[in-house]
Amino acid sequence: MNVIRFSDLCAQGKAQNQRVFIRADLNVPQAYDGSITEDTRVRASVPCIQMALAAGAAVMVTSHLGRPTEGEFKAEDSLAPRPSAWASCWGVKSRWWPTGWTA
Numbered sequence: 602m603n604v605i606r607f608s609d610l611c612a613q614g615k616a617q618n619q620r621v622f623i624r625a626d627l628n629v630p631q632a633y634d635g636s637i638t639e640d641t642r643v644r645a646s647v648p649c650i651q652m653a654l655a656a657g658a659a660v661m662v663t664s665h666l667g668r669p670t671e672g673e674f675k676a677e678d679s680l681a682p683r684p685s686a687w688a689s690c691w692g693v694k695s696r697w698w699p700t701g702w703t704a
Contacts, residue, residue: 608652617657623649627664627680651692 610616625646630639637643646662653660669678 607649611652611656611658614656616653619658621653621658621660623653623660623662625650625662625664627662628666647692 607616623646626642627646629637629642632638650660650662664680666678666680669675
């Protein structure tokens with residue numbers, strides 16, 4: 602079975618000027634103040650995000666915290682306070698959108 606890898610698409614130039622949507626596992630342990638206490642999952646997402654950026658793609662990253670109940674917003678499940686911590690780990694600027702953020 603042939604598997605097309607994202608790295609293959611990047612090497613072929615097929616990610617250039619494309620929007621790339623990455624679903625990353627950013628459900629990380631946090632302290633009571635919301636700060637990230639262990640960032641292994643965030644650091645694990647770095648190679649793919651950097652590969653997409655280096656290939657000239659517009660990158661959108663999505664994730665969630667905990668187990669949100671569909672249709673119910675809870676502030677403690679929000680990713681809003683975290684993009685700056687992730688962006689510094691990824692080495693890029695990020696922008697928060699009401700429904701998400703981009704790197």
